[in-house]
Amino acid sequence: MDNWQQDFEWEDILKEIRMGNCVLIIGPDLIHYDNDRSLFQQFCEALQNDQKLNKAVNWSAPFIFENEELLQLEKVRTLTGVYTFLRGFYQSRHEFDVPFQKIAELPFHLIISLLPDERLVQVFQRENRNAQFSYYPRKK
Numbered sequence: 001m002d003n004w005q006q007d008f009e010w011e012d013i014l015k016e017i018r019m020g021n022c023v024l025i026i027g028p029d030l031i032h033y034d035n036d037r038s039l040f041q042q043f044c045e046a047l048q049n050d051q052k053l054n055k056a057v058n059w060s061a062p063f064i065f066e067n068e069e070l071l072q073l074e075k076v077r078t079l080t081g082v083y084t085f086l087r088g089f090y091q092s093r094h095e096f097d098v099p100f101q102k103i104a105e106l107p108f109h110l111i112i113s114l115l116p117d118e119r120l121v122q123v124f125q126r127e128n129r130n131a132q133f134s135y136y137p138r139k140k
Contacts, residue, residue, distance in 0.1 A: 020109040027114035028069075031095045040069040043089050047082075056082050090117040104129055 016022050028039040037045075048054050056079075058072045073079060096115070100123045103111065113120050124131035 018107055022108060023110045023112065024103065024106070024108045025112045025114065026099075026103065026120075030099055030115075038069075039093070043086070044071070046089055047085060050085065053081050053085055086116055090115060091119070101127075 013022070031039070033039070033042075047057060048059065056074055058074055073082065096119060100120050103120065104123045104127050111120070118133070121131060121133040124133075
């Protein structure tokens with residue numbers, strides 16, 4: 001066990017969670033990848049390998065911010081194909097299944113997911129857990 005885990009006040013954190021004083025924020029970094037490539041890097045690689053959609057991104061643009069997980073899309077291309085590809089890419093990532101199952105068992109009153117899919121809420125529904133789901137509409 002690491003030193004920070006030994007010194008961590010787990011009981012205090014659990015009390016705060018039960019009282020509704022903690023928020024859980026999850027994102028792609030929920031999973032550690034052994035190949036040292038982030039999920040965004042793996043997404044970019046899959047997008048580059050897609051014969052139809054690899055031209056939707058300006059890969060030589062000076063505005064690809066890998067740490068912020070931003071791409072510069074070509075203006076002449078439709079975005080629908082990229083969104084569909086992104087949705088399918090995340091749906092195919094089964095390494096989130098076990099952590100989502102465990103998260104659904106935790107008594108957090110608010111969970112914010114930065115992942116672009118609805119699998120976490122689907123786990124709550126499948127387990128008959130009381131949950132409300134909402135998202136931030138990108139056009140408003």
